[in-house]
Amino acid sequence: MLNQELADIFLNIAELLELKADNLFKIRAYEKAARNIESLNHDIGEIYKSGGIKALENIPGVGAHTALKIEEYLNTGKIKAFNALKHEFPNNFLKLVEIPGMGPKTAILLYKKLGIDSPEKLEKAIKAGKLKDIPGMGAKKEENILRGIELKKKVHGRFLLDVATSHAELLVEELSKLKVADKILPCGSLRRGKETIGDIDLLVVSSHPARVMDAFVGISAVKDVLAKGETKSSVILQNGMQADLRVVEEKSFGAAAHYFTGCKEHNIHLRQLAQQTGWKVSEYGIFRKDKQIGGETEEEMFSKFGFQFIPPELREMRGEFEAAAKGKIPDLIELKDIKGDLHLHTTASDGANTIEEMARAVKALGYEYILITDHSPSTRVAKGFSAAKLLQQIKEVRAAEKNVAGIRILAGSEVDIKPDGSLDYPDEILKQLDLVIIAVHSSFKMPEEKMTNRIIKAMQNKYANIFTHPTGRLIGEREGYAIDMEKVLQAAKENNVAMEINAHPKRLDLTDVHCMRAKELGVKLVINTDAHSTDQLQLMKYGVITARRGWLEAKDVLNTYSLTRLLQSLK
DNA sequence: GCCGTTTTCGGCCCGACTGTTTTCAGTCG
Numbered sequence: 001m002l003n004q005e006l007a008d009i010f011l012n013i014a015e016l017l018e019l020k021a022d023n024l025f026k027i028r029a030y031e032k033a034a035r036n037i038e039s040l041n042h043d044i045g046e047i048y049k050s051g052g053i054k055a056l057e058n059i060p061g062v063g064a065h066t067a068l069k070i071e072e073y074l075n076t077g078k079i080k081a082f083n084a085l086k087h088e089f090p091n092n093f094l095k096l097v098e099i100p101g102m103g104p105k106t107a108i109l110l111y112k113k114l115g116i117d118s119p120e121k122l123e124k125a126i127k128a129g130k131l132k133d134i135p136g137m138g139a140k141k142e143e144n145i146l147r148g149i150e151l152k153k154k155v156h157g158r159f160l161l162d163v164a165t166s167h168a169e170l171l172v173e174e175l176s177k178l179k180v181a182d183k184i185l186p187c188g189s190l191r192r193g194k195e196t197i198g199d200i201d202l203l204v205v206s207s208h209p210a211r212v213m214d215a216f217v218g219i220s221a222v223k224d225v226l227a228k229g230e231t232k233s234s235v236i237l238q239n240g241m242q243a244d245l246r247v248v249e250e251k252s253f254g255a256a257a258h259y260f261t262g263c264k265e266h267n268i269h270l271r272q273l274a275q276q277t278g279w280k281v282s283e284y285g286i287f288r289k290d291k292q293i294g295g296e297t298e299e300e301m302f303s304k305f306g307f308q309f310i311p312p313e314l315r316e317m318r319g320e321f322e323a324a325a326k327g328k329i330p331d332l333i334e335l336k337d338i339k340g341d342l343h344l345h346t347t348a349s350d351g352a353n354t355i356e357e358m359a360r361a362v363k364a365l366g367y368e369y370i371l372i373t374d375h376s377p378s379t380r381v382a383k384g385f386s387a388a389k390l391l392q393q394i395k396e397v398r399a400a401e402k403n404v405a406g407i408r409i410l411a412g413s414e415v416d417i418k419p420d421g422s423l424d425y426p427d428e429i430l431k432q433l434d435l436v437i438i439a440v441h442s443s444f445k446m447p448e449e450k451m452t453n454r455i456i457k458a459m460q461n462k463y464a465n466i467f468t469h470p471t472g473r474l475i476g477e478r479e480g481y482a483i484d485m486e487k488v489l490q491a492a493k494e495n496n497v498a499m500e501i502n503a504h505p506k507r508l509d510l511t512d513v514h515c516m517r518a519k520e521l522g523v524k525l526v527i528n529t530d531a532h533s534t535d536q537l538q539l540m541k542y543g544v545i546t547a548r549r550g551w552l553e554a555k556d557v558l559n560t561y562s563l564t565r566l567l568q569s570l571k
Numbered sequence: 572g573c574c575g576t577t578t579t580c581g582g583c584c585c586g587a588c589t590g591t592t593t594t595c596a597g598t599c600g
Contacts, residue, residue: 029572032573061572061573061574064572064573100598136592136596138591188600199600229588231587232588244599267584268583268584271585272583275584280585281585283586
């Protein structure tokens with residue numbers, strides 16, 4: 001939380017300095033600091049507490065000045081220099097710059113000439129024809145800005161990973177129909193598996209770029225064409241999502257794939273390394289003078305610099321280059337490593353399918369075991385049920401296991417953690433279950449300390465095995481409840497409770513960063529779908545990609561184990 | 572503002588597309 005707050009502040013400082021046309025490299029420095037702070041896997045408050053200002057300066061991109069600002073924020077809750085900077089512009093002036101097509105230069109120009117300080121005033125001024133007399137403004141530019149304002153009204157922010165994935169798949173399918181695209185690869189944050197996606201980046205290898213461009217802007221899912229050039233086009237899809245397509249030749253495929261996958265800081269770092277070697281890296285390849293010496297494959301983008309291959313999910317400037325230099329890139333978990341799903345609902349509570357239907361669907365995926373986990377009585381909205389009904393369900397689970405050959409079906413429950421930290425079924429009921437998942441479904445607004453203690457108390461119950469969707473967030477809908485994740489992870493370790501990575505694209509919780517920390521602490525993890533129907537079992541891949549972003553290997557995730565080993569690990 | 576087995580000062584990634592420019596600035600990724 002604190003990391004994100006500070007990252008946002010430093011990004012805002014960068015934007016404000018850009019409005020002031022301050023030194024471009026100073027602006028970059030703030031952006032870099034912001035991104036590095038955002039991707040820290042430790043709470044910045046903890047870093048400061050344990051190592052003081054020196055520890056802050058050890059964060060890459062954070063120097064003496066930024067460290068002082070962080071210290072000020074940690075101690076006082078504000079940064080004076082930032083507030084002063086904000087006061088140089090009207091309230092919410094940055095909203096103007098957020099409009100696609102508007103940049104700092106245009107925003108300042110229009111503010112000085114016409115006093116425009118909000119998207120609303122901007123829209124009015126354009127429609128009243130007031131921009132006509134401003135040098136550098138023309139009909140096309142007005143049209144672009146209006147379109148940007150409309151887009152901003154309709155699309156609020158980023159898209160969920162599954163939504164972006166399905167749209168990318170659709171575009172790939174359409175482009176495949178052309179016979180001139182030799183390779184099509186979705187890149188960008190989608191390929192890195194980020195929890196939300198801003199736009200779709202597609203890379204195409206073709207010797208007929210013009211035909212690819214024409215086909216791309218002509219796809220029926222395309223609503224609007226933002227730009228169409230010889231090798232690069234940008235469009236807006238019907239759902240408001242932007243998609244960018246770039247065509248390169250085969251010899252540049254690796255360099256282009258690397259470049260379009262990002263992240264930005266990762267790319268810049270590699271380009272800087274190239275400079276130091278006297279080389280140049282661009283999306284076209286690795287060059288010595290004008291001669292291409294690498295970049296046809298993505299592997300070369302790393303091997304030429306003496307690095308191990310860095311999988312896309314790790315390219316977030318979280319130490320991947322240091323690890324790759326030492327040959328310490330982890331052997332990341334893959335979907336095929338998953339042997340079971342330990343969080344499933346059935347028609348007994350709020351699911352859509354029966355125990356046997358879920359079991360058969362899971363078996364078809366090649367898994368070896370499942371855990372049935374319907375809701376406990378407190379979660380009335382989800383049809384949570386009584387202890388008596390749970391005892392009945394245990395019998396149904398045992399019966400189902402006899403009816404569906406080739407898969408182990410375990411009896412469990414997603415048990416509510418009540419506000420006082422006690423569990424929603426008594427121990428004598430819990431002990432009859434094979435495994436118990438614990439969850440927070442109520443009193444989300446508790447203060448952090450109280451919530452943290454509530455969860456830790458629940459973990460101390462000897463029947464608690466897995467803590468599901470640990471922050472309770474719903475991406476784009478609801479913030480997670482306030483918890484001290486560090487303490488919760490410590491408690492998970494002490495009480496041998498596994499932390500869940502919930503694979504639902506709205507949850508993806510634990511997050512990647514928390515996964516990294518959990519692994520460091522030796523906390524056990526599981527990846528579950530929380531499926532409420534058989535088709536949701538497919539969501540496992542999003543949990544796996546989140547685990548990969550958290551540097552997890554199969555051995556870190558219990559449901560890659562055989563059932564025997566899994567049960568031994570949790571008891 | 573950050574950073575350093577070529578530097579504590581002098582650098583700081585690289586390129587595509589658009590619009591209105593008369594040779595390029597602004598924006599974007």
